[in-house]
Amino acid sequence: MGTYIFRRTLQTIPVLIGVALIAFLLSDLSGSPVRQMMGPHADPAIRKRIEEHLGLNKPLHERFLNHMNNLLHGDLGLSVVKEGKSVSEMIAESIVVTLRLTLGAIFLAATLGVAFGVFSAWRPNSWIDYSSSVFATIGISFPAFFLGMLLMLVFSVKLGWFPIGGYEPGSLKHLVLPCLTLGLLSTASVSRLTRNCMLETMSQEYIRSARAKGRGNWRVLLGHAFPNALIPVVTVIGNDFAGLLSGAVLTETVFNIPGIGSVIKDAIFQRDLPVVMGCCVVFALILVVANIVIDVLYAFLDPRIRHGE
Amino acid sequence: MANEQAVMLPQPLPVSTEPEIVPSRAPSAWSRLWKDSRSMVALGLLLFMLLCAISANWLAPYPYDQQFRAHVRQGPSAAHVLGTDFLGRDMLSRVMYGARVSLLIGISATVLSLLIGVTLGLSSGYFGGATDAVLMRLTDTIASFPTLLLAIAITVLYKPTPLANPGALITNPSFWTLFIALGMVGWTGIARVVRAQVLTVKTLDYVTAARALGGSNTRIMFRHILPNCLSPIIVLATLAIGGNILGEAGLSFLGLGIQEPFPSWGGMLSDSQQYFELNWWMAVFPGMAIVLTVLSFNLLGDGLRDALDPKARK
Numbered sequence: 002m003g004t005y006i007f008r009r010t011l012q013t014i015p016v017l018i019g020v021a022l023i024a025f026l027l028s029d030l031s032g033s034p035v036r037q038m039m040g041p042h043a044d045p046a047i048r049k050r051i052e053e054h055l056g057l058n059k060p061l062h063e064r065f066l067n068h069m070n071n072l073l074h075g076d077l078g079l080s081v082v083k084e085g086k087s088v089s090e091m092i093a094e095s096i097v098v099t100l101r102l103t104l105g106a107i108f109l110a111a112t113l114g115v116a117f118g119v120f121s122a123w124r125p126n127s128w129i130d131y132s133s134s135v136f137a138t139i140g141i142s143f144p145a146f147f148l149g150m151l152l153m154l155v156f157s158v159k160l161g162w163f164p165i166g167g168y169e170p171g172s173l174k175h176l177v178l179p180c181l182t183l184g185l186l187s188t189a190s191v192s193r194l195t196r197n198c199m200l201e202t203m204s205q206e207y208i209r210s211a212r213a214k215g216r217g218n219w220r221v222l223l224g225h226a227f228p229n230a231l232i233p234v235v236t237v238i239g240n241d242f243a244g245l246l247s248g249a250v251l252t253e254t255v256f257n258i259p260g261i262g263s264v265i266k267d268a269i270f271q272r273d274l275p276v277v278m279g280c281c282v283v284f285a286l287i288l289v290v291a292n293i294v295i296d297v298l299y300a301f302l303d304p305r306i307r308h309g310e
Numbered sequence: 311m312a313n314e315q316a317v318m319l320p321q322p323l324p325v326s327t328e329p330e331i332v333p334s335r336a337p338s339a340w341s342r343l344w345k346d347s348r349s350m351v352a353l354g355l356l357l358f359m360l361l362c363a364i365s366a367n368w369l370a371p372y373p374y375d376q377q378f379r380a381h382v383r384q385g386p387s388a389a390h391v392l393g394t395d396f397l398g399r400d401m402l403s404r405v406m407y408g409a410r411v412s413l414l415i416g417i418s419a420t421v422l423s424l425l426i427g428v429t430l431g432l433s434s435g436y437f438g439g440a441t442d443a444v445l446m447r448l449t450d451t452i453a454s455f456p457t458l459l460l461a462i463a464i465t466v467l468y469k470p471t472p473l474a475n476p477g478a479l480i481t482n483p484s485f486w487t488l489f490i491a492l493g494m495v496g497w498t499g500i501a502r503v504v505r506a507q508v509l510t511v512k513t514l515d516y517v518t519a520a521r522a523l524g525g526s527n528t529r530i531m532f533r534h535i536l537p538n539c540l541s542p543i544i545v546l547a548t549l550a551i552g553g554n555i556l557g558e559a560g561l562s563f564l565g566l567g568i569q570e571p572f573p574s575w576g577g578m579l580s581d582s583q584q585y586f587e588l589n590w591w592m593a594v595f596p597g598m599a600i601v602l603t604v605l606s607f608n609l610l611g612d613g614l615r616d617a618l619d620p621k622a623r624k
């Protein structure tokens with residue numbers, strides 16, 4: 002297991018270098034930040050001096066090595082708009098909220114999705130199965146922000162069960178609707194895949210022998226078929242993780258939650274490029290780590306993966 | 311007698327420059343799709359949206375930017391079937407014009423993704439070795455960015471300065487930024503699927519035959535291998551259009567979309583944020599337009615998958 006994790010981690014190094022390179026090229030090719038900050042009417046001599054001071058006149062590869070060096074030290078640069086504030090600082094302040102929201106959504110997707118899936122597999126082609134299928138198809142077509150607005154309209158404005166947006170540390174009430182907004186999409190795909198996997202497992206020989214031994218329906222379903230259906234849940238969450246992070250940005254905007262999404266939204270309006278790029282790199286890093294965790298989970302759940310190629 | 315003799319004579323082998331006509335799978339796939347009521351409803355809905363988008367100039371009751379200052383934020387009525395927005399603009403007209411942005415960006419960005427993804431996937435699978443390694447690492451790298459985030463970064467970096475007179479949609483620089491941002495990030499899935507498909511197809515005998523006959527790499531790749539990879543590409547592309555429409559809506563919602571006053575569904579939702587608690591129609595109609603369109607593309611994609619891949623059918 003240890004060697005597997007080690008090998009899997011080594012494989013991500015080229016990808017991480019690639020992420021850094023693409024982020025660097027994207028911001029570098031868009032022009033000098035000094036020019037952008039000083040405007041078109043600035044004195045060219047002063048601009049040149051500042052560019053020299055910041056090392057922006059060096060050749061491309063030296064600038065990239067410099068950029069890599071900064072990244073490895075956790076330095077994502079300075080915000081152009083908020084004076085003296087470093088991007089890493091801004092991200093560190095807000096990332097906990099975003100992670101809490103994302104993990105809450107994953108928890109919701111896993112529990113609700115598996116429950117729906119098991120119910121559908123229990124009575125295939127029943128109304129439960131049918132409605133969960135309709136729900137799944139519609140679910141993947143909903144933009145997160147629109148779903149958030151609808152939930153807010155119904156549960157906060159009309160029914161008054163939850164607060165209208167905002168965030169208070171430690172308050173679960175503020176997180177219910179955002180997590181639901183973000184998690185429903187994955188709930189739909191988890192439930193479909195759980196259902197199909199359960200049905201496939203249910204037709205296996207060992208299930209028949211468990212039944213032949215006189216095990217009850219629920220016992221067979223939960224004790225024998227269910228553990229095998231956990232793997233697709235991990236797959237879906239692995240596939241959806243990138244979407245969840247993107248969705249978190251939009252969900253935070255709708256519910257006015259002070260996470261990375263809000264930082265990005267502010268940065269967009271102020272054209273604070275280093276902040277946008279920094280968030281992009283951090284999200285890519287989270288995604289790479291999440292993928293490793295998911296692969297390790299796979300290996301844990303299915304010994305065939307660990308021992309095979 | 312003469313006839314009998316002719317029959318007895320050994321016939322020369324037929325030499326033809328045209329490839330032998332093999333019964334295509336296409337007609338049966340079409341008829342399967344035709345019988346699938348789900349796909350047909352989706353197709354009908356999409357054609358309706360397309361009609362709205364193309365003929366909004368004639369069908370829409372009002373111009374999209376006409377402001378009825380006396381009827382600001384009014385609910386659905388006979389004069390304004392879907393109500394009016396915060397500037398008193400007719401929602402129905404704006405939703406109809408908004409279909410243009412969504413469909414145009416959704417389809418054109420997918421075409422760009424297809425061009426990149428198919429070319430890279432084909433080369434990667436066909437050439438193998440170092441080409442494959444480099445291209446697939448590039449794909450992994452792009453895929454490790456959350457798509458919306460990367461699209462946001464590209465749009466922010468290359469956001470054009472707003473024009474005083476935005477002009478037509480196609481000549482609007484913000485349209486091209488969206489097109490590039492979404493098209494440049496959406497190709498990774500396509501490249502991976504095409505590569506996997508090429509790996510199986512390129513070992514088939516007819517490809518070896520084409521190579522033995524001296525076909526160039528480009529010819530073999532595009533004339534012989536690509537047509538055999540089309541089914542999954544068509545399915546992926548259909549689903550990708552839906553994804554790009556969602557992406558465009560997300561970017562517009564964050565204020566990175568088509569420049570005002572041109573309407574887009576995501577932009578209308580963004581505008582409604584301050585008002586929707588009291589004026590629900592400002593959010594619900596553009597939102598439902600997004601959901602219905604994306605849903606139709608997803609249903610059509612699923613239907614195409616079932617129709618084109620008999621193995622996947624139940």
